Amino acid sequence: MNQRILDEFRAVVGERGLISSSEELHTYECDGLTNFRVMPQAVLLPASTEQVQGIVRICHRERIPFVARGSGTGLSGGALPVENGIVISLARMNRILEVDLENARVVVEPGVINLDVTGRVSPSQFFYAPDPSSQSVCSIGGNVAENSGGAHCLKYGFTTTHVLGLEVVLPDGSLVHLGGNMLETPGYDLTGVFVGSEGTLGIATKVVLRIVKRPECIRTLLAAFPTTNEAGAAVSDIIAAGMLPAAIEMMDNLAIQAAEAAVHANYPDCGGLLLVELDGPTAEVEALMEEVDAISRKNGAWEIRVAQTEAERAVVWKGRKAAFAAMGRISPNYIVQDGVIPRTALPRVMEEIARLSQETGLRVANVFHAGDGNLHPLVLYDRRIAGQEAAAEALSTRILELCLAAGGSITGEHGVGEEKKHMMPKMFSEPDLDTMQRVRCAFDPLRLANPTKVFPTPRLCGEKPGEYVPHPLETAGIAERF
Amino acid sequence: MTIPQTIDEQFRTIVGAEHVRAATADDSPVGTNCKIAVSPGTEKEVAAVLARANELGLAVIPCGGGTKLGWGNPPERADVLVSLSRLDRIIEHAWADLTVVVEAGCTMEHLQNTLANQGQRLALDCLWPEKATVGGVLSTNDSGVLRLRYGALRDLVIGVTVALPDGTLASSGGKVVKNVAGYDLPKFVTGAFGTLGVITRAIFRTHPVCRESQTLSFTAADVETMQVKVLAIQNSQLAHTALQVRASSDGSLEADVLFEGRGAGLQAQEKQLQALLRMAGVTREAGGWRAREQLWNGVGGESVIAKVVVLPSKLATTLQKLQEQGSTGGFAWKAVMQATGIGCIRVDGPAGPVLARVAEIRNYVEANGGSLAILHFSANAERIDCWGTAGDSLALMQAVKCQFDPKRTLNPGRFVGGI
Numbered sequence: 093m094n095q096r097i098l099d100e101f102r103a104v105v106g107e108r109g110l111i112s113s114s115e116e117l118h119t120y121e122c123d124g125l126t127n128f129r130v131m132p133q134a135v136l137l138p139a140s141t142e143q144v145q146g147i148v149r150i151c152h153r154e155r156i157p158f159v160a161r162g163s164g165t166g167l168s169g170g171a172l173p174v175e176n177g178i179v180i181s182l183a184r185m186n187r188i189l190e191v192d193l194e195n196a197r198v199v200v201e202p203g204v205i206n207l208d209v210t211g212r213v214s215p216s217q218f219f220y221a222p223d224p225s226s227q228s229v230c231s232i233g234g235n236v237a238e239n240s241g242g243a244h245c246l247k248y249g250f251t252t253t254h255v256l257g258l259e260v261v262l263p264d265g266s267l268v269h270l271g272g273n274m275l276e277t278p279g280y281d282l283t284g285v286f287v288g289s290e291g292t293l294g295i296a297t298k299v300v301l302r303i304v305k306r307p308e309c310i311r312t313l314l315a316a317f318p319t320t321n322e323a324g325a326a327v328s329d330i331i332a333a334g335m336l337p338a339a340i341e342m343m344d345n346l347a348i349q350a351a352e353a354a355v356h357a358n359y360p361d362c363g364g365l366l367l368v369e370l371d372g373p374t375a376e377v378e379a380l381m382e383e384v385d386a387i388s389r390k391n392g393a394w395e396i397r398v399a400q401t402e403a404e405r406a407v408v409w410k411g412r413k414a415a416f417a418a419m420g421r422i423s424p425n426y427i428v429q430d431g432v433i434p435r436t437a438l439p440r441v442m443e444e445i446a447r448l449s450q451e452t453g454l455r456v457a458n459v460f461h462a463g464d465g466n467l468h469p470l471v472l473y474d475r476r477i478a479g480q481e482a483a484a485e486a487l488s489t490r491i492l493e494l495c496l497a498a499g500g501s502i503t504g505e506h507g508v509g510e511e512k513k514h515m516m517p518k519m520f521s522e523p524d525l526d527t528m529q530r531v532r533c534a535f536d537p538l539r540l541a542n543p544t545k546v547f548p549t550p551r552l553c554g555e556k557p558g559e560y561v562p563h564p565l566e567t568a569g570i571a572e573r574f
Numbered sequence: 575m576t577i578p579q580t581i582d583e584q585f586r587t588i589v590g591a592e593h594v595r596a597a598t599a600d601d602s603p604v605g606t607n608c609k610i611a612v613s614p615g616t617e618k619e620v621a622a623v624l625a626r627a628n629e630l631g632l633a634v635i636p637c638g639g640g641t642k643l644g645w646g647n648p649p650e651r652a653d654v655l656v657s658l659s660r661l662d663r664i665i666e667h668a669w670a671d672l673t674v675v676v677e678a679g680c681t682m683e684h685l686q687n688t689l690a691n692q693g694q695r696l697a698l699d700c701l702w703p704e705k706a707t708v709g710g711v712l713s714t715n716d717s718g719v720l721r722l723r724y725g726a727l728r729d730l731v732i733g734v735t736v737a738l739p740d741g742t743l744a745s746s747g748g749k750v751v752k753n754v755a756g757y758d759l760p761k762f763v764t765g766a767f768g769t770l771g772v773i774t775r776a777i778f779r780t781h782p783v784c785r786e787s788q789t790l791s792f793t794a795a796d797v798e799t800m801q802v803k804v805l806a807i808q809n810s811q812l813a814h815t816a817l818q819v820r821a822s823s824d825g826s827l828e829a830d831v832l833f834e835g836r837g838a839g840l841q842a843q844e845k846q847l848q849a850l851l852r853m854a855g856v857t858r859e860a861g862g863w864r865a866r867e868q869l870w871n872g873v874g875g876e877s878v879i880a881k882v883v884v885l886p887s888k889l890a891t892t893l894q895k896l897q898e899q900g901s902t903g904g905f906a907w908k909a910v911m912q913a914t915g916i917g918c919i920r921v922d923g924p925a926g927p928v929l930a931r932v933a934e935i936r937n938y939v940e941a942n943g944g945s946l947a948i949l950h951f952s953a954n955a956e957r958i959d960c961w962g963t964a965g966d967s968l969a970l971m972q973a974v975k976c977q978f979d980p981k982r983t984l985n986p987g988r989f990v991g992g993i
Contacts, residue, residue: 284761334782376839504752527744530977
């Protein structure tokens with residue numbers, strides 16, 4: 093990168109806030125999706141909103157694309173650097189700025205770790221509800237970018253449900269406040285569209301979060317079924333009985349084996365394991381737990397356990413939350429997939445995944461947020477075997493196509509990022525995607541914020557579909573098509 | 575402007591002659607007069623009507639049941655009323671997946687009755703459900719007391735199809751509750767007052783109808799004491815579905831708490847509530863939940879109704895401000911405030927002075943980070959902007975509007991900041 097520009101960046105963030113040596117830059121060449129790698133030109137670590145603005149203003153003036161990065165745990169390549177661009181890491185902006193228990197609000201900087209929010213308010217019996225499996229390391233800024241979910245979003249909603257307001261540095265370096273600390277503010281729901289926009293609309297520098305009162309009683313039931321089909325039928329009956337559990341999770345045998353090997357959660361060795369968590373008033377939860385027990389037995393559960401203590405509950409969850417990482421115990425390499433189906437399509441989609449697994453000779457472990465149909469098939473392979481990685485990627489794509497054919501989505505919580513942008517035209521029509529681009533053009537007409545993500549070869553702002561005509565920005569030499 | 579016959583005919587060509595008529599005074603937002611009313615029968619017809627109006631430079635007022643045509647600022651122009659009343663089908667209720675796909679012109683009452691056949695509901699209590707339509711309720715972001723437990727429309731809508739002024743028909747979201755593919759346009763068009771596009775269809779997540787429910791009510795000596803009680807309930811581990819405070823200038827002050835669940839759980843919660851409030855004065859009542867809608871009863875030429883959004887901890891001071899302004903002007907007032915900090919107030923009195931008092935209340939609310947939007951104005955009064963201060967994101971909102979509706983065809987001037 094041009095020395096003059098580097099010097100300008102250094103003047104904004106100080107020596108400590110600039111990384112430009114190639115050895116150090118390697119740390120930032122990918123996020124949690126490690127099979128995509130791009131070396132950034134520089135990494136900047138601002139410590140304040142003003143510094144973020146200073147960096148972005150330079151990027152805007154020099155037409156330098158930038159990628160905001162939280163903890164780098166994303167699984168779709170959202171924080172993958174872009175060619176000739178810089179990375180803006182928000183890791184140093186990690187203060188909890190305000191806790192307002194009376195109004196159940198917390199104001200944080202984007203680098204605050206998800207679990208630290210709950211850690212701060214738990215002495216007052218509050219918690220921050222979105223709980224992605226990586227919650228002990230992932231940042232709130234990253235959660236905002238991805239609209240992260242987690243096991244408990246079935247009842248409590250996603251990140252978007254819990255973000256009331258944002259301070260945002262727009263791609264031209266200006267500062268705006270979206271939403272506020274109330275449930276509603278007059279005007280368009282800019283907060284709603286910013287959350288989940290994967291860093292393509294700007295950089296959040298402050299986030300107003302809602303926190304939730306911890307329920308009086310939490311009970312977690314673990315039921316062992318012969319296969320995932322019986323477990324799936326039990327889920328349907330639980331929903332049909334009018335219950336809204338805090339979480340319903342499912343694991344197949346391969347996932348159970350991996351979790352056992354990794355964290356010894358003492359799961360029963362079964363074909364389909366169901367984990368149902370109910371919370372609320374004690375009398376209500378106990379009555380409902382009896383119903384869940386009866387429904388599970390009716391659907392063929394041969395072992396049912398209810399975690400009796402908080403410690404037992406923690407162990408049960410540890411196995412589930414460690415499931416992705418645990419695959420390393422049973423396979424040298426694996427792809428974590430994230431698709432969604434209408435829950436009732438589960439048996440036929442599972443059957444089809446099993447058929448594809450057999451056909452390709454690749455094992456697929458399955459972990460689901462079963463209550464809302466969010467599948468996490470884990471495609472296992474060995475990179476050392478010629479052709480197996482490509483076969484695994486192809487199988488992974490086939491699974492997403494199955495999700496779409498069932499009326500679902502290509503991602504429930506990991507985001508589109510770099511990994512799935514080629515799938516967007518399979519889920520959305522050209523007018524649908526063009527309409528989303530209008531939003532992007534309003535926020536970022538020069539397309540500097542994470543420009544290559546989410547959308548496949550997006551058109552420049554103002555460009556109409558159809559025959560290729562150079563955009564005025566291209567003609568003026570300001571922008572380039574790549 | 576007068577619309578030549580040829581233009582009228584162009585709309586007839588799109589939707590059929592029987593679905594185009596001259597507009598009446600009831601078809602238009604306050605202070606405007608649409609020239610013609612067009613009722614498309616399909617989503618494609620909606621898009622074609624918009625595209626034609628856009629080409630001709632005609633302003634479009636989208637309309638569902640017409641219950642909230644008076645909300646928002648008077649549009650700068652109003653030529654064509656586009657009614658969604660013929661798009662009233664419930665396309666799919668996938669009850670086992672807890673989702674429903676419905677056209678925008680379906681009334682909320684019809685939707686709820688259909689969902690109830692499978693023991694489900696859209697967990698939303700909107701105003702005038704017998705007339706209000708899915709599209710209208712979404713566009714005006716109208717939610718009631720159930721918001722405390724189930725969230726607002728933004729939390730319930732998972733997909734939309736929207737017709738844009740250039741004739742584009744675009745969908746976003748999908749039929750699954752969990753979905754982060756692409757931008758969340760369903761949230762974007764919710765509460766946008768039809769200024770970005772016309773919603774033609776929506777997909778919602780549904781919830782089971784609760785088996786049993788129980789409403790408990792209590793009073794307090796004054797608003798400060800009521801505030802303490804409301805915050806105590808909010809800060810407890812009670813799992814209430816709704817909590818509202820009703821107050822008025824005649825001195826009445828009452829709160830209602832709604833519990834939903836099973837028998838044993840409801841009994842336990844009632845006991846806990848009584849213990850929490852340290853009082854025996856909790857009574858079982860079924861009424862009170864339509865109090866917000868009843869604010870419009872007998873509404874006339876000397877009434878102002880406004881939606882107020884404040885922090886939950888500012889309920890008492892907001893009510894005190896209302897009391898103070900009411901006393902100063904000698905006006906009658908009523909308020910229905912939810913524990914979420916969202917509420918509605920009504921002030922009755924001579925038009926000009928009442929509006930001045932409401933403006934004072936707005937100043938107080940905005941100074942504390944909240945907002946006050948006027949929903950109903952006194953007749954013949956000089957109007958003030960119904961939305962209040964837009965904040966520093968107004969330029970961004972205008973940029974969005976420009977991308978979606980560059981010719982300002984849809985509801986021009988009706989929304990925040992003159993959008």
